[in-house]
Amino acid sequence: MLVSPVLMSGVDFLFPLVGFFCSHLSPRSVFRFCPWVQGGPVLVVGSRLCPPPSSDSSSLFVLSLRAEQSSSSREMKCRAEAVSCLSWVLVVGGAVYLWHQTRSHTEYGRYAPPGSRCCSARLGWFLQEVPSFLLPLLLQLLTEEPGGGSGRTLLLCTFMLHYFHRSFIYAFLTRGRPVPLIIVVSAAIFCSLNGFLQGHHLLHCTQFEHTWLTDARLAAGFLLFAVGMSINIHSDYILRSLRRPGEVVYRIPYGGMFEFVSGANFFGEIVEWCGYAVAVWSLPAFAFAFFTICSIGPRAYQHHRDYLKKFELYPRSRKAIIPFLL
Numbered sequence: 001m002l003v004s005p006v007l008m009s010g011v012d013f014l015f016p017l018v019g020f021f022c023s024h025l026s027p028r029s030v031f032r033f034c035p036w037v038q039g040g041p042v043l044v045v046g047s048r049l050c051p052p053p054s055s056d057s058s059s060l061f062v063l064s065l066r067a068e069q070s071s072s073s074r075e076m077k078c079r080a081e082a083v084s085c086l087s088w089v090l091v092v093g094g095a096v097y098l099w100h101q102t103r104s105h106t107e108y109g110r111y112a113p114p115g116s117r118c119c120s121a122r123l124g125w126f127l128q129e130v131p132s133f134l135l136p137l138l139l140q141l142l143t144e145e146p147g148g149g150s151g152r153t154l155l156l157c158t159f160m161l162h163y164f165h166r167s168f169i170y171a172f173l174t175r176g177r178p179v180p181l182i183i184v185v186s187a188a189i190f191c192s193l194n195g196f197l198q199g200h201h202l203l204h205c206t207q208f209e210h211t212w213l214t215d216a217r218l219a220a221g222f223l224l225f226a227v228g229m230s231i232n233i234h235s236d237y238i239l240r241s242l243r244r245p246g247e248v249v250y251r252i253p254y255g256g257m258f259e260f261v262s263g264a265n266f267f268g269e270i271v272e273w274c275g276y277a278v279a280v281w282s283l284p285a286f287a288f289a290f291f292t293i294c295s296i297g298p299r300a301y302q303h304h305r306d307y308l309k310k311f312e313l314y315p316r317s318r319k320a321i322i323p324f325l326l
């Protein structure tokens, strides 16, 4: 039985979650792989049977798997509704998460209950962050450049640089304790959605003019991104240096931005994504920056309170997340 009429492109096949989320598919819908349809292969939505081989797939409700031959058909279409839908999910989700964190602790790191830890921090960080590197990379490889692509590639590489570092460098250097399954799963879902959103929007929905390369927003955004990423990496390095391998202790961090705030790594990450949003100047990028503020801002507060409670000698002039202010 046909449950919901949807016609999707290869982009959605790469990421069925988006199709699911934004096309209101019934949970009873089924996907049937049909290699022999004219113009196929395709995934037919809502039917357990393949149509006859002579059927023209363009008249079907399908997830297309076709490797199109003509250059125009290889350009993936911008899914403007999905982009806007996911961006607003980030904004609303971020606000709800912020509200939730003002009421209860997120159970990770030092706050996770002892029985909840599922895998090593290294594996956890790698698995949860790598989708944000791989999905944009895959989209980039599948996209044929219709021109004006250097700006987009530059910005996409900026985004991927962060996630390359987080998945392949940070993950393997961390001295953190094992992580809870719920954190890994929810972060992996977030990184998949966001990796797709940022990659698809940059590659298939934006056109940057040549003058944009000299735009002040781009320069300011890149500068902020670079400063934020440096602070983030340096602060994570300071935290790592507080422990010897195998040790599980918490000490007072000193140096760098920790002289001003307890959540120096979070501050760096927030600056980084705000810079990225300024450089890209798009709804998805601002939505991601907003989500980051909502997600890790409260963590800095949590740590700040924890330090003040644990350490009598904790520097009283230090703020939680914004130097001299908050």
Ligand SMILES: NC(=O)c1ccc[n+]([C@@H]2O[C@H](COP(=O)([O-])OP(=O)(O)OC[C@H]3O[C@@H](n4cnc5c(N)ncnc54)[C@H](OP(=O)(O)O)[C@@H]3O)[C@@H](O)[C@H]2O)c1
Pocket: 109, 110, 174, 175, 176, 177, 232, 236, 239, 240, 242, 243, 249, 250, 251, 252, 253, 265, 266, 269, 291, 292, 295, 296, 299
């Ligand atoms: N964009 C986003 O939405 C987002 C979300 C989450 C995280 N992040 C980024 O991911 C990175 C790690 O995040 P996180 O939440 O794990 O940061 P965190 O709570 O500051 O912990 C970072 C690491 O340092 C250890 N650590 C923290 N404080 C310590 C202390 N006083 N003494 C000794 N070791 C200490 C932690 O060990 P334990 O794990 O054993 O406590 C952990 O391995 C940060 O750079 C953050 O910005 C980004």
